[in-house]
Amino acid sequence: MPVNPTTPNVMTVVGEPYTMTENVLVPIDGSPLSIRALEHALEKFRDAEITVLHVVDLFEPTDVDGYESLYEPMIGSDEWEAMERETTEELLGEAEETAAEYDREIATDSAIGDPQRLIPDYAEEESIDHVVMGVHGRDDPGRTLVGRVAETVVSRSPVSVTVIR
Numbered sequence: 001m002p003v004n005p006t007t008p009n010v011m012t013v014v015g016e017p018y019t020m021t022e023n024v025l026v027p028i029d030g031s032p033l034s035i036r037a038l039e040h041a042l043e044k045f046r047d048a049e050i051t052v053l054h055v056v057d058l059f060e061p062t063d064v065d066g067y068e069s070l071y072e073p074m075i076g077s078d079e080w081e082a083m084e085r086e087t088t089e090e091l092l093g094e095a096e097e098t099a100a101e102y103d104r105e106i107a108t109d110s111a112i113g114d115p116q117r118l119i120p121d122y123a124e125e126e127s128i129d130h131v132v133m134g135v136h137g138r139d140d141p142g143r144t145l146v147g148r149v150a151e152t153v154v155s156r157s158p159v160s161v162t163v164i165r
Helices: 032-044 078-101 115-125 148-156
Strands: 003-007 010-013 023-028 049-057 107-113 130-134 160-164
Touching (some): 023 115, 032 049, 032 078, 032 130, 032 160, 115 130
Parallel strands (some): 023 049, 023 130
16 A cells, blocks of 8 residues: 655555545544644645544444543433534534634534444535544554554555545
């Protein structure tokens, strides 16, 4: 898999990072790295439409105010749906505020499911040209440099992916 380093802590996997890009997808999870990915997209893809996608991961506990919740309401319950809807609205609102700091507007969307599957599928279905995402990499010897979700997105994506560490 060809890797094109562009700046420290930023790498584009497969393809040219900033040429002829009209639609950029930035998946966010509320982490500082996902916000940094959005900032990178806003800076580098000035003429492109930016879509921010939040995927509610059914397999990961919800992070509430920086702490994983010890109590998780049953998936699919009204309480769970209300909690996830509120979290999603907050994350997408923060993304819109970040875009406003760059004097830009963004499109936002959300989905429920496995981000490893939904992000590449979304990119294909919505005619995305490029994905920019923050990654939670591992520093352990013998481990990959990017996290599980990013590694799968990179391998399944129909378009170039820029990863931000």
